Amino acid sequence: MPSxxxxxxxxxxxxxxxxxxxxxxxxxxMSRHVVRFRLxxxxxxxxxxxxxGFAVCESDGLWRLYDAAARSSDDGVALxxxxxxxxxxxxxxGAFALADGGLxxxxxxxxxxxxxxLIPAQDLPQGARLLGLADGSxxxxxxxxxxxxxxLLVVPGAFAADGDGPRLLHLHDTQGPARLSxxxxxxxxxxxxxxxxxxxxxxxxxxxxxxxAGGRVRRALAxxxxxxxxxxxxxxxxxxxxxxxxxxxxxxxxxxRMSLMAEGNFGLSARVPASSAFRDRGExxxxxxxxxxxxxxxxxxxxxxxxxxxxxxGISFTHHYGVALSADGRFxxxxxxxxxxxxxxxxxxxxxxxxxxxxxxxxHVGSRRGGLAHQGPLFVGPGASLVYLADGDVQRIExxxxxxxxxxx
Numbered sequence: 001m002p003s004x005x006x007x008x009x010x011x012x013x014x015x016x017x018x019x020x021x022x023x024x025x026x027x028x029x030m031s032r033h034v035v036r037f038r039l040x041x042x043x044x045x046x047x048x049x050x051x052x053g054f055a056v057c058e059s060d061g062l063w064r065l066y067d068a069a070a071r072s073s074d075d076g077v078a079l080x081x082x083x084x085x086x087x088x089x090x091x092x093x094g095a096f097a098l099a100d101g102g103l104x105x106x107x108x109x110x111x112x113x114x115x116x117x118l119i120p121a122q123d124l125p126q127g128a129r130l131l132g133l134a135d136g137s138x139x140x141x142x143x144x145x146x147x148x149x150x151x152l153l154v155v156p157g158a159f160a161a162d163g164d165g166p167r168l169l170h171l172h173d174t175q176g177p178a179r180l181s182x183x184x185x186x187x188x189x190x191x192x193x194x195x196x197x198x199x200x201x202x203x204x205x206x207x208x209x210x211x212x213a214g215g216r217v218r219r220a221l222a223x224x225x226x227x228x229x230x231x232x233x234x235x236x237x238x239x240x241x242x243x244x245x246x247x248x249x250x251x252x253x254x255x256x257r258m259s260l261m262a263e264g265n266f267g268l269s270a271r272v273p274a275s276s277a278f279r280d281r282g283e284x285x286x287x288x289x290x291x292x293x294x295x296x297x298x299x300x301x302x303x304x305x306x307x308x309x310x311x312x313x314g315i316s317f318t319h320h321y322g323v324a325l326s327a328d329g330r331f332x333x334x335x336x337x338x339x340x341x342x343x344x345x346x347x348x349x350x351x352x353x354x355x356x357x358x359x360x361x362x363x364h365v366g367s368r369r370g371g372l373a374h375q376g377p378l379f380v381g382p383g384a385s386l387v388y389l390a391d392g393d394v395q396r397i398e399x400x401x402x403x404x405x406x407x408x409x
Contacts, residue, residue, distance in 0.1 A: 033363040039066065039394035040073035044374040045387065046086050048136075048193065049277060050327035052381045053093025053108050055079065055086075056394050063087055065095050067109040068381025070396060077113030079106055085129055086374075091136040091193070096158070098130045103139060103166075105158065118158055118166050125153070125168070132191035132198075135236075140191050140198050141168075142180055152178040152189075152198065154211065171198070171209045173219050178209050187228050187274065195236020197253060206230045208239045210253045220256040225249065229266030233305055234278050234285055240305075242266055248287075248303070262308040267291040267298050267321065271339050272349075273373045277325040277332075278305075288313070288332065290321040296341070300334060322349075324386070326379040330356055331399060333377040333386055337370045346370075351377055351388060353399060365397050366390050 039056070047054035052068045056076070061083050064076035079087060080099050087097035093108035096118075103119040127144035131152070134140050139155045153170045171178035180188065180200060188201040197210040206222040222230075225241040232239055238250040240261060248261045267290035268274055276289035285305045290298040293312075298321045300313035313320070313332070322335030337349035349370030353363045368375070368390035376388030384399035 033400055034365060035398040035400065037071045037396040037398075039070055039076070039396060041392055042389050042394040043392065044086065045376045045378065045389050045394070046089060046374065047376075047378045047380060047387070048089040048091060048133075049324070049379065050382070051089055051091050051093050052110065053089050053095070054378060054380050054387055055089060055095050056389075057086070063095075063097070065093075065106055065109050065113060066387075066396075067093055068383070068385040069110070075109065077106065077109045080104055080115055088130060088133045088139065090133055096130065096133060096139050098124075098128060098141075103128075103130075103141075103155065103158075119155070119168075123165075131186075131189050133193070134191045134198050135196045136193055138196060140189075142189075145177070145179075149182070150180040150184070152180070152200065152209070154196075154198070156196070156211065156213070156215070169211060169215055169217075171211070171217055173217055175219070178207065178219070190230050190232065190239075192232035192236045194234055195232070197232060197236055197239075199230055199232070199239050201226065201228065201230070206239060206241045206251065208251055208253050218253065220251055220253050222249070222251040222258060225251075227266075227268075229268050229274060231276055234281070240287070250305075260308075261305060262303045262310050264291050264301060264303055264310055269298060269319075269321065269341060271341055271343075271347075271371050272298070272319070272321050272335070272337075273371075273375075275321060275323040277323050279325055279329045283307075288323055288325060290319075290323060300332075322351075322377060324377045324379050326384055327382050331379065331384055331386075332356065333365075333379065333388075335370070335377075339370065351390075353386065353397075355399070363399070366395060 042056040044057040055063045055065050057063050063079040063083050066076045082100045084098045087095040095106045097104050102121040106115045125143035128141050131140045141153050142150045145151045153168050155166050156169050158166050190199045199206055199208040205225045208220045211217045222241045224244040227242040230241045238252050241249050243249045247263050250259050250261045279286045279288050283306050287303045291301045293299045298319040300320045303310040318338050324333040333353045335349045337347050339347040347370045351366045378387050386397040
C-alpha cells in the first residue's frame with residue numbers, strides 16, 4: 001500500500017510530465033516552417049512565375065497540369081498524349097501545347113482542365129514547334145521554311161471566336177523574316193510575358209521583334225551584343241542585353257536605341273541553368289539575378305532597372321543561383337552549391353528560401369543533384385507556394401509564417 005507521501009507526489013509528477021510534453025510539442029511545431037506535399041514522379045517542370053498553374057513531365061510526351069493548391073497527383077490534369085517539346089503556361093494557369101493533333105490549349109486544373117483544339121495539325125506550317133508565349137496568350141512558333149531554315153511566327157488571337165479561327169502571323173519586314181540560326185537552342189529565344197514581343201540571338205546581335213493587333217511588325221537590333229542571357233523588362237518596352245564589352249544595356253523596342261542600364265553581368269554558367277526575376281513595380285522595379293563576382297562566385301544581386309543601383313543579396317564562398325520570387329516579392333528561393341565551373345564532377349545543391357519581411361527566416365527546404373535544367377524552384381499562385389523537382393520527385397512547399405507550425409504530409 002502506498003504511503004501517505006507518495007499519492008501527493010504522484011499527483012504532482014503527472015501534471016509536470018504532461019506540461020513537459022506540451023512544451024516539447026509546441027517547440028517542435030514552432031520550429032516547422034513548411035508544409036510539404038509530394039505530387040509524384042516528374043522529369044521536367046515548366047511554369048510561369050506567379051501563375052496558378054504548372055506542368056510536370058512524367059515521361060516522354062506525357063505531361064500533367066497542376067494548380068497551386070495541388071496536394072497529390074490526383075489533383076493534376078493529364079495533358080493530351082504525344083506533346084511535342086514542352087508546353088507553355090499562361091498567367092491564368094492554363095497550358096498551350098503542340099501535339100500530333102495540332103496546337104492545343106488546356107484550361108487550368110481548377111477550371112476543369114478541358115482541352116480545346118486551336119489550330120489543327122494540317123493548318124500548321126511544316127515542322128512547327130512551340131517556343132513559348134508572348135503577352136501571356138500568344139503562342140510563338142518556329143517552322144521550317146522553304147530553304148530549310150527555321151522562321152518565327154505567332155498566333156496573335158489564339159482564342160479567336162470568328163469562323164476563320166486563329167490566324168498565323170509570320171514575323172518579317174522589308175529586310176526579311178525572323179530566322180533562327182541552325183544551331184539555336186532554347187536560350188537563344190526569349191518571349192516577353194507582358195507584351196507582344198520576342199527576341200532571338202543572331203550573328204549580328206540580339207534581335208527584338210514586336211507586333212500590334214493589326215499585324216504590323218517592328219524589328220530592333222542590339223548590334224554586336226551577341227552573348228546569351230537577354231530578357232525583356234516587365235513593361236515589355238525594352239530588351240535587357242549584355243553589352244558588347246561590359247555592363248547591362250537596354251534596347252528600346254520603339255526606336256531601337258541602346259542605353260546603359262547598370263554595371264554587372266548575367267552570371268551565365270556552363271554548370272547550372274540561367275535564372276532571373278523582377279521585384280517591385282514601375283520606376284522601382286529591380287532585376288534579381290545571379291552575377292559573377294570578382295572572386296569567381298555566382299552571387300545574387302538586385303539591380304534597379306531604372307536608376308542603376310546595384311547591391312548583393314548575399315556574399316559567400318559558395319555559388320548562389322536558381323532565383324525565383326513569389327508574386328508579391330516577399331519570398332526569394334534559390335540554390336546553393338560548391339562546384340568547379342570548368343569541372344565535370346557531380347555535385348549536390350541545397351534549396352533555400354528567404355523571407356524579406358523577417359530578419360532571421362532563411363529556410364532550407366531540400367537538397368538534390370545539382371545543375372539540372374527545368375527542375376525549378378518556381379513560385380506558383382499569388383501566395384507562398386513553391387514547387388521544384390528533387391531527384392525525380394515533384395515537391396510542393398507551402399511556406400508558413402514564423403511560429404505557425406506545420407509538418408510534412
